[in-house]
């Protein structure tokens with residue numbers, strides 16, 4: 201496994217692979233890897249001749265009062281895990297390598313980046329779209345793998361790639377969960393034992409909404425209410441946010457659930473913001489092909 205710390209090194213490597221006719225799968229991450237990240241790497245491994253993973257805690261997607269400094273990091277362990285998964289190269293730049301000192305060009309999916317998590321974290325999706333564009337330009341992969349857990353991020357990246365004709369196939373990978381249902385996240389290690397015990401309420405609220413929709417006709421408002429009530433019953437989480445939107449483009453939905461929707465939720469436990477998501481189909485589409 202090659203470890204590249206400069207753009208020049210990783211560019212030279214992927215250029216050589218392309219010249220040899222090898223397809224390249226790419227999984228961008230912020231490190232502190234868990235089974236969710238490894239699911240991206242395995243999918244990339246299964247679908248491509250060569251696999252590149254990046255590890256970069258991107259400062260520009262964190263707000264001034266967010267957890268950039270306390271974001272968990274363990275690059276040595278990450279490299280061991282990636283070697284075991286058969287990754288071919290890891291791109292591990294530092295911030296000075298990634299960003300020119302006076303950068304003033306940004307990528308932003310305007311409407312999508314201002315709703316939901318974008319309202320809680322102003323500037324976040326501009327930081328994500330910009331760094332992902334840079335990473336795509338540096339690595340030039342055929343396909344890139346992103347977790348459905350960060351559903352709004354995945355939607356922003358699909359939009360950006362379509363709008364700017366970026367020649368990369370975007371693949372969404374289902375959320376990997378702990379045995380009690382909590383979506384795996386690097387930030388879970390920062391939960392207190394009490395908050396960790398309470399956090400699966402996010403998944404339970406989504407299970408309840410999915411089960412309700414499977415039983416028969418239901419309105420989007422009723423689903424939203426059911427999720428909110430489940431979250432509000434939690435003794436520990438704060439500031440629950442719930443939305444149910446069109447699964448393909450996150451446009452608002454009202455009235456009867458007639459098309460696939462996605463429930464997007466977030467809640468704070470201590471100073472940790474947890475998110476989760478579930479695609480919910482109307483009952484008559486449950487068994488559709």
Ligand SMILES: Nc1ncnc2c1ncn2[C@@H]1O[C@H](COP(=O)(O)OP(=O)(O)OP(=O)(O)O)[C@@H](O)[C@H]1O
Pocket residue numbers: 228229230231235236237239240345346347348349350373374375376377383384385386387388
């Ligand atoms: N549980 C998961 N299942 C599948 N993919 C995941 C999971 N968690 C993260 N990913 C994906 O891994 C990629 C890198 O995410 P990142 O490094 O931010 O990890 P994270 O665990 O989501 O961290 P955070 O605590 O910031 O949410 C993203 O595409 C993300 O959606």
Ligand SMILES: CC(C)(CO)[C@@H](O)C(=O)[O-]
Pocket residue numbers: 228229230256258261328331332350353
């Ligand atoms: C896509 C990403 C690596 C960009 O920094 C990050 O937002 C993440 O880890 O999901």
Ligand code: BAL
Pocket residue numbers: 261350353
């Ligand atoms: N997993 C999304 C990256 C972030 O929370 O900043």
